[in-house]
Amino acid sequence: MSTLTAPAISTWNIDPVHSIAEFKVKHMMISNVKGQFTAVKGALNLHETDVTLSGVEAAIEVASINTRDESRDAHLKSADFFNAEEFPTMSLKSTRIYRNPDGDLVVASDLTIRNVTRNVEFVLEGPSPAAKDPWGNTRIGVAATTKINRKDFGLTWNAALETGGVLVGEEITITLDLQFVKA
Numbered sequence: 444m445s446t447l448t449a450p451a452i453s454t455w456n457i458d459p460v461h462s463i464a465e466f467k468v469k470h471m472m473i474s475n476v477k478g479q480f481t482a483v484k485g486a487l488n489l490h491e492t493d494v495t496l497s498g499v500e501a502a503i504e505v506a507s508i509n510t511r512d513e514s515r516d517a518h519l520k521s522a523d524f525f526n527a528e529e530f531p532t533m534s535l536k537s538t539r540i541y542r543n544p545d546g547d548l549v550v551a552s553d554l555t556i557r558n559v560t561r562n563v564e565f566v567l568e569g570p571s572p573a574a575k576d577p578w579g580n581t582r583i584g585v586a587a588t589t590k591i592n593r594k595d596f597g598l599t600w601n602a603a604l605e606t607g608g609v610l611v612g613e614e615i616t617i618t619l620d621l622q623f624v625k626a
Contacts, residue, residue, distance in 0.1 A: 451491035455583060455623035457484055457501060462621045464503050468593070469612030478519070482507035485535075487585075487623050494570070495540045499550065501619075503533045523600040530557045538562060550587060556596040565589045565619070573625070581625040588618045 462483045470476040485501030505527040508516050520527040539551040548567040553560050565587035573581050592613050593599075600611070 452497075453489050453491060454626040455487040455489055456626055457486065458582070458622045458624050459484055463619075465618045465620070467616045469614070476510060476515075478508055478510035478516075480504065480507045480533075481509060483619075483621070486626075489570070489583075494548065495542070497537075497540055499535070499537045499552075501535045501621075503535075505531055505533060524598055526557060554591070554596075557598065559596045561591070561595050563589045563591055565617075570623075582622055583625075584620075584622045586618065586620050588616065591615050591617065 459482065464480040464483050465477060466479070467475040467477045480503045482504035483501060485499065487499045488497055490496035505525045506520060508519050508525070508527075510516055510519065519525055522529070525533075534555045535552045537550050537552045541549055541551075543549050543566075548569075550565045550567060551562055552565060554563045566589070567585055567587050569583065569585040571584040573583050576582055593611075593615050594613055
């Protein structure tokens with residue numbers, strides 16, 4: 444009699460101290476302004492033999508935004524942008540993982556900002572090979588990048604410039620640098 448064994452799926456929790464969500468956006472049509480959200484949590488359910496059968500969920504606290512300018516951060520938390528009081532969390536939940544024609548791993552995900560959900564695709568670097576830390580925990584790392592139009596998520600505030608153009612660009616590049624600890 445043969446026994447069928449279920450595929451091995453392991454759970455990996457985001458290490459919030461070693462993980463960050465970063466963004467960049469064009470400012471005054473001149474250069475990019477970068478910011479980060481430092482409060483990131485979530486988990487990866489990793490299929491050990493076929494990564495495309497894995498899944499990931501994450502939550503980001505909007506109030507953890509840091510652009511190195513307190514008045515800008517306060518404006519970004521206001522109803523003009525993220526409205527952190529009404530929508531304190533952004534979330535991400537994978538819907539499909541696949542390899543694109545270039546061989547890159549892509550995670551299609553439902554991204555929710557301001558209670559608006561859109562499917563976006565993150566191109567991944569990783570996961571890195573598993574490694575033991577000095578305390579005996581097993582860790583992996585992943586970097587993921589995507590671009591969104593902020594207006595698709597209700598982030599529409601802007602100001603016209605005297606010289607033409609606008610204060611804040613529409614295209615946002617999002618980069619997630621995540622470190623996971625095996626549960």
